[in-house]
Amino acid sequence: xxxxxxDARWDTIAGAVDDRTPAERGxxxxxxxxxxxNPLMAGEGIQRLFKSRYGSISTFIYSCGDxxxxxxxxxxxxxxxxxxxxxxxxxxxxxxGKVKATITxxxxxxxxxxxxxxxxxxxxxxxxxxxxxxxxxxxxxxxRHVAHLFARDPLVIFDDAIxxxxxxxxxxxxxxx
Numbered sequence: 001x002x003x004x005x006x007d008a009r010w011d012t013i014a015g016a017v018d019d020r021t022p023a024e025r026g027x028x029x030x031x032x033x034x035x036x037x038n039p040l041m042a043g044e045g046i047q048r049l050f051k052s053r054y055g056s057i058s059t060f061i062y063s064c065g066d067x068x069x070x071x072x073x074x075x076x077x078x079x080x081x082x083x084x085x086x087x088x089x090x091x092x093x094x095x096x097g098k099v100k101a102t103i104t105x106x107x108x109x110x111x112x113x114x115x116x117x118x119x120x121x122x123x124x125x126x127x128x129x130x131x132x133x134x135x136x137x138x139x140x141x142x143x144r145h146v147a148h149l150f151a152r153d154p155l156v157i158f159d160d161a162i163x164x165x166x167x168x169x170x171x172x173x174x175x176x177x
Contacts, residue, residue, distance in 0.1 A: 010056075018052040019155065021045050042126065042153045050122050053152060059145040060118040115141050126150040149176050 006012070022028050023036040023046040038045040051058070123144065130147035134140065154175040161171050 014052040014054040017054055020049050020052065024049040042151060043124070047124055047151065049124055049152065053155065058121065058123045059141070059148055060115060061139075061141045061145045063113070063115055063141070119144070123148050124151040152176070 004012075018025075021036065021041075023033055024043070026048050028036055028046070033046055036046055043049075119141070125144060125147035127147070129150050130143050133143035133146060138146075157172075157175050164171050166172055
């Protein structure tokens with residue numbers, strides 16, 4: 001056997017089935033990149049894709065308790081009072097039976113959101129689709145996730161699976177993952 005500098009074989013497997021074009025892997029620049037454009041491909045086959053289709057997860061869509069935390073903070077604000085201002089919000093928090101005030105800016109709140117903390121890597125998306133989903137009222141995290149799926153071309157589709165009833169099978173959806 002051989003000693004490998006990894007704790008798992010997943011990166012090796014992901015690399016073995018990497019279907020990105022040289023342009024999508026970031027290997028082409030300038031005129032070579034422009035010449036490689038193919039309007040029939042997602043992102044014209046030249047949008048930078050940072051990792052293999054089978055690489056690690058790119059987006060997290062679960063809020064990890066953010067709603068419960070936000071709801072609890074709102075209840076505490078009602079009990080302890082709050083004052084608004086450009087600098088931030090003064091929020092009441094109960095500690096040991098006393099209300100303690102803290103100043104939290106909206107920017108700080110967004111930074112501490114679990115979705116923001118975990119979605120901290122480059123994630124290519126189909127921007128047109130993402131905008132359409134957001135305009136249609138789809139949650140921003142879910143919009144980003146679905147738009148990320150459509151940043152790549154479908155991998156495989158079999159002749160007998162082209163015409164299927166999408167209300168009974170997920171075959172078409174699974175081909176974009």
